[in-house]
Amino acid sequence: MTATPPPALLPQGFADLLPPEAGGQASAVAAAMEVFARFGYAQVKPPLAEFEDTLLAPGPGAAMAAQTFRFMDPASRRMMALRADITPQIARIAATRLAGAPRPLRLSYANDALRVDGLGAPRQVTQIGCECIGSGQIVELALLAVLAARAMGAGAVTLDVTLPGRIGTQVSEVSNALAQRDRARVAALAPDLLPLLDACGPLAGFSDLAPLYADLTEALAAYDLDEVALTVDPVEQRGFEYHEGLAFALFAESGEVGRGGRYRLPGGEVAAGMTLYVEQVMAAAPPPPPVREPEVCGSWAAARAAQDAGRAAVT
Amino acid sequence: METIVLALPKGRIAQELAPRLAAAGVEPEAAFADPDSRKLRFATARADLDIIRVRAFDVATFVARGGAQIGVVGSDVIEEFTYPGLYAPVDLGIGRCRLALAAPVGTDAAVLERASHVTVATKYPRLTARHFAQRGIQAECVHLHGAMEIAPALGLAPFIVDLVSTGGTLRANGLAEVETLLDVSARLIVNRAAWKTAPGVLAPLVDGFGAL
Numbered sequence: 433m434t435a436t437p438p439p440a441l442l443p444q445g446f447a448d449l450l451p452p453e454a455g456g457q458a459s460a461v462a463a464a465m466e467v468f469a470r471f472g473y474a475q476v477k478p479p480l481a482e483f484e485d486t487l488l489a490p491g492p493g494a495a496m497a498a499q500t501f502r503f504m505d506p507a508s509r510r511m512m513a514l515r516a517d518i519t520p521q522i523a524r525i526a527a528t529r530l531a532g533a534p535r536p537l538r539l540s541y542a543n544d545a546l547r548v549d550g551l552g553a554p555r556q557v558t559q560i561g562c563e564c565i566g567s568g569q570i571v572e573l574a575l576l577a578v579l580a581a582r583a584m585g586a587g588a589v590t591l592d593v594t595l596p597g598r599i600g601t602q603v604s605e606v607s608n609a610l611a612q613r614d615r616a617r618v619a620a621l622a623p624d625l626l627p628l629l630d631a632c633g634p635l636a637g638f639s640d641l642a643p644l645y646a647d648l649t650e651a652l653a654a655y656d657l658d659e660v661a662l663t664v665d666p667v668e669q670r671g672f673e674y675h676e677g678l679a680f681a682l683f684a685e686s687g688e689v690g691r692g693g694r695y696r697l698p699g700g701e702v703a704a705g706m707t708l709y710v711e712q713v714m715a716a717a718p719p720p721p722p723v724r725e726p727e728v729c730g731s732w733a734a735a736r737a738a739q740d741a742g743r744a745a746v747t
Numbered sequence: 748m749e750t751i752v753l754a755l756p757k758g759r760i761a762q763e764l765a766p767r768l769a770a771a772g773v774e775p776e777a778a779f780a781d782p783d784s785r786k787l788r789f790a791t792a793r794a795d796l797d798i799i800r801v802r803a804f805d806v807a808t809f810v811a812r813g814g815a816q817i818g819v820v821g822s823d824v825i826e827e828f829t830y831p832g833l834y835a836p837v838d839l840g841i842g843r844c845r846l847a848l849a850a851p852v853g854t855d856a857a858v859l860e861r862a863s864h865v866t867v868a869t870k871y872p873r874l875t876a877r878h879f880a881q882r883g884i885q886a887e888c889v890h891l892h893g894a895m896e897i898a899p900a901l902g903l904a905p906f907i908v909d910l911v912s913t914g915g916t917l918r919a920n921g922l923a924e925v926e927t928l929l930d931v932s933a934r935l936i937v938n939r940a941a942w943k944t945a946p947g948v949l950a951p952l953v954d955g956f957g958a959l
Contacts, residue, residue: 447840473750509910610826612833612834613835613942614837614838615837615957616838616957617838633950661944683940685940686813688939
């Protein structure tokens with residue numbers, strides 16, 4: 433005999449978003465999408481599920497294989513997968529249905545994704561982001577990430593530039609030592625990598641990326657965002673498996689709120705993109721305004737007048 | 748970030764740690780050294796630095812989740828949790844011991860060559876399962892929080908995985924080491940997001956701990 437679970441209990445990692453947080457998140461997402469639109473990014477809406485072999489195709493998709501929920505399609509009897517990340521879907525759209533569209537192709541999205549992630553971490557995550565297909569420049573994407581996070585209410589942010597692929601992705605004693613930032617062990621195992629480890633810090637002092645630093649500071653200054661801290665971490669690899677050459681992570685006081693970088697579509701076309709984790713950004717933003725209790729008016733005309741004046745009203 | 752929180756473990760490492768704290772310029776308030784103190788959070792000579800004292804296993808959790816920005820914990824705990832948000836920049840070289848597989852004296856360890864499944868009593872279920880999975884063996888871990896050494900005699904599990912420094916406790920309970928899973932020493936750990944957003948505050952502290 434099994435006891436009936438309490439009706440409020442949801443599966444691990446899922447939550448009801450209630451007022452005022454649900455409304456706060458919706459307005460924040462709308463504000464970010466407005467930023468993307470001003471840069472010419474057009475919104476697409478890919479489906480929740482795809483066939484497993486297309487969703488997890490080599491490239492951005494394959495990196496998410498371990499985090500993906502799968503199930504059998506009773507109609508086609510093929511394996512289907514629920515997206516764990518939106519970027520692979522945009523990559524597929526760009527490489528297939530919009531293959532003939534002029535480049536650079538600027539697409540944006542705001543959707544939920546589902547992750548296997550155990551241990552009580554959220555499994556349904558809201559992602560918003562931009563992908564610029566046919567151009568590998570990341571200054572525009574980094575600027576968009578900062579602008580969108582700020583539009584959503586995030587306070588001080590740090591943009592951390594990473595160089596995926598600069599050191600091998602092979603898991604080894606050296607890569608573990610680098611991942612842990614263990615300077616003494618790196619010195620013992622691979623002293624030639626010490627300069628890269630020691631370069632972790634302000635981007636301003638990293639001569640390899642001087643042109644990028646100049647471009648980023650110019651872009652940020654144009655939007656009055658001079659206070660954004662710019663750092664570089666040439667040894668960071670984790671979570672940048674499909675990126676090539678240049679990538680970035682965006683940090684707020686609450687932790688990492690987004691990331692982006694350069695990658696290739698399955699067909700080899702170059703692209704750059706960025707994603708913000710909406711729940712993380714909201715954790716760095718002030719709490720949403722409280723729910724407005726409607727005032728009760730004597731007539732619909734009076735209610736409308738109150739609504740026109742910016743108040744909530746019913747009869 | 749207003750105040751940096753340094754998480755330190757209770758127990759074994761604590762005494763060895765005192766000179767390293769001094770070297771890093773961390774001067775805790777008097778209550779920190781008082782064994783009768785009920786406090787969990789301590790001030791230091793620096794207004795922007797507090798110390799919390801928690802269980803060794805919890806140090807990693809506090810730092811990984813951002814409750815503390817920096818901490819000291821054994822590499823056994825780091826490997827057990829494998830939190831993605833942790834850096835371990837300094838091997839403090841103290842609290843040295845090893846994480847070992849042990850069994851009652853006389854156990855033929857060759858049974859592991861042919862086994863597809865093994866039962867192990869341990870405080871480190873994830874690390875143990877990972878270790879055996881690499882050898883093609885499923886480990887069924889009986890999760891205990893202490894006194895692993897009596898588990899084999901009472902029939903809980905034929906093997907244990909536990910910290911060993913001199914081997915005295917194992918011998919006293921009729922156990923012998925079979926193999927070493929991990930050489931352990933205390934590490935300085937740092938929260939990744941704090942490292943990225945406040946490098947100017949944390950880096951001098953990390954250097955101070957690493958300098959000795």
